[in-house]
Amino acid sequence: MAALSILTCSACGRLDAGPRDMCPACAGALTSMPVEGAGTLVSWTVIRRPPKSFREHGAYCIAIVDLDAGVRITGRLRNTPAHAALGERVSLVGCQDRIPVFALDR
Amino acid sequence: MRRVLVAGIGSTPFGRHGDATITSLALHAAGAAIAESGLDRARIGSLYLGNFIAGPLTGQEVLAGLVADGLGLAQIPCTKVEGACASGGIAFRHAYLAIATGLCDVAIAVGAEKMSHADTASVTAALNCAMDNAADGVSGLTFPGLFGLAARLYGERYGVGRAELSAVVRKNKGNGLRNPLAQMGATLRDEEIEASPQICDPLRLYDCCPVSDGAAAVVLAAADLHAELTAQPVEVAASVQTRGSPRIGGHRDLCSFDATVSAARQAFATAGIEPRMVDLVELHDCFSIAEIIDAEDLGLIPRGESAAWAREGRTGVGGDRPINPSGGLLAKGHPVGATGIGQIYETVLQLRGAHPNQVRDAAFGLTHNLGGTGVACTVNILKRLDA
Numbered sequence: 001m002a003a004l005s006i007l008t009c010s011a012c013g014r015l016d017a018g019p020r021d022m023c024p025a026c027a028g029a030l031t032s033m034p035v036e037g038a039g040t041l042v043s044w045t046v047i048r049r050p051p052k053s054f055r056e057h058g059a060y061c062i063a064i065v066d067l068d069a070g071v072r073i074t075g076r077l078r079n080t081p082a083h084a085a086l087g088e089r090v091s092l093v094g095c096q097d098r099i100p101v102f103a104l105d106r
Numbered sequence: 107m108r109r110v111l112v113a114g115i116g117s118t119p120f121g122r123h124g125d126a127t128i129t130s131l132a133l134h135a136a137g138a139a140i141a142e143s144g145l146d147r148a149r150i151g152s153l154y155l156g157n158f159i160a161g162p163l164t165g166q167e168v169l170a171g172l173v174a175d176g177l178g179l180a181q182i183p184c185t186k187v188e189g190a191c192a193s194g195g196i197a198f199r200h201a202y203l204a205i206a207t208g209l210c211d212v213a214i215a216v217g218a219e220k221m222s223h224a225d226t227a228s229v230t231a232a233l234n235c236a237m238d239n240a241a242d243g244v245s246g247l248t249f250p251g252l253f254g255l256a257a258r259l260y261g262e263r264y265g266v267g268r269a270e271l272s273a274v275v276r277k278n279k280g281n282g283l284r285n286p287l288a289q290m291g292a293t294l295r296d297e298e299i300e301a302s303p304q305i306c307d308p309l310r311l312y313d314c315c316p317v318s319d320g321a322a323a324v325v326l327a328a329a330d331l332h333a334e335l336t337a338q339p340v341e342v343a344a345s346v347q348t349r350g351s352p353r354i355g356g357h358r359d360l361c362s363f364d365a366t367v368s369a370a371r372q373a374f375a376t377a378g379i380e381p382r383m384v385d386l387v388e389l390h391d392c393f394s395i396a397e398i399i400d401a402e403d404l405g406l407i408p409r410g411e412s413a414a415w416a417r418e419g420r421t422g423v424g425g426d427r428p429i430n431p432s433g434g435l436l437a438k439g440h441p442v443g444a445t446g447i448g449q450i451y452e453t454v455l456q457l458r459g460a461h462p463n464q465v466r467d468a469a470f471g472l473t474h475n476l477g478g479t480g481v482a483c484t485v486n487i488l489k490r491l492d493a
Binding site: 017018019042043044045046047048049050051052053054055057060062064071072073074075076086097098099100 | 226227228230231234240241242244245246247248250251254255256258259262303304305306307308309353354355360
């Protein structure tokens with residue numbers, strides 16, 4: 001499974017999906033930490049009318065994922081599913097232009 | 107803090123204004139508000155202007171100074187405020203504070219936006235300035251997308267869906283039909299809503315507010331000036347502004363906005379009333395699902411029941427919790443920077459008993475303006491002077 005880089009606070013240990021300049025809880029320094037790209041699907045939608053900078057992507061599927069590591073991130077679902085149940089297991093399959101891309105585990 | 111009155115209101119219709127500049131729209135609304143108040147413009151001690159995207163869409167900034175100059179105001183502080191879709195509400199609150207704290211006796215809040223000349227992709231891109239573009243924006247998420255995500259989660263959690271979203275759309279479009287300022291009133295059948303194009307599943311075109319031009323303005327005055335006012339004033343019982351997470355991942359729940367919850371709690375505490383005492387609400391229905399969520403966040407309807415209330419007609423003008431009798435953003439339109447002040451305009455008309463969709467014997471009205479991904483929120487409670 002592909003790994004994802006998130007941030008952890010060296011002072012209080014808080015995790016953050018980033019990017020951030022300092023820990024929002026204690027202003028401590030943040031360092032990156034690799035985590036497994038496994039998680040559950042919180043919700044998803046299909047953007048059928050993309051803004052200018054994403055026009056060349058055509059319609060695409062946005063997913064909110066709760067990583068098992070304990071942070072919530074905004075990414076994409078590979079392929080637009082006919083149906084994806086909320087709470088379904090997903091895994092990171094790669095990144096496209098810095099965007100984490102997930103696929104349903106089934 | 108001193109008591110503050112809304113002394114005069116003005117608004118352009120919301121919709122397409124072709125060749126009119128954003129400045130001329132703002133001047134039209136502000137001039138009407140000043141004239142109605144009966145107060146000499148020389149007494150205005152500060153101006154706050156709410157606007158979101160005049161820079162990218164019209165190439166015009168310094169709107170606060172331009173509008174003050176056009177109105178012939180004195181050399182007073184003129185400030186443009188920006189809080190995405192809550193810009194107008196924030197301008198109102200700052201004008202309120204200027205008087206409540208005794209900095210001046212009369213202030214004006216103006217909101218304006220000009221959007222309809224731009225193509226949809228440019229408008230979507232400009233609106234995306236309200237997202238944390240280092241965090242969520244990179245994914246290609248849009249505002250319709252954010253509310254599509256919320257609609258799917260809300261629908262699954264509470265077992266509701268198209269029928270309830272459509273009930274909100276039908277009500278607000280119907281209310282808009284009777285509001286002369288509204289851009290897109292309509293009598294819609296569920297089949298027409300269901301046949302409209304998908305925008306961000308499960309949201310369809312009719313679930314989304316239109317792109318609009320427009321301006322609204324209110325003159326605020328210290329309560330001691332009551333005897334000099336020529337229009338029926340209403341009192342600002344509370345004016346609250348809060349912040350929430352700019353990031354999707356920072357919200358505890360996709361079906362709730364913390365900024366709304368905390369603003370509403372503070373507003374009710376300040377006004378000294380219970381949510382059930384509110385006679386009408388003008389809230390931020392940028393999308394149909396937003397009305398359902400906002401009503402719960404504001405504490406007006408129990409969590410998880412808002413969709414059913416919409417379906418049962420309880421949020422109509424004659425219902426037990428009238429929401430958006432103006433038609434809301436869905437029908438009246440959403441000239442972003444003007445919206446929060448347009449909500450005040452509508453609520454003042456209600457409390458004067460002069461609204462085209464009058465709620466019977468309205469004494470308390472609440473307005474709710476939400477910016478970005480819930481990053482900024484204002485909640486105001488207005489009351490009739492005899493309430």
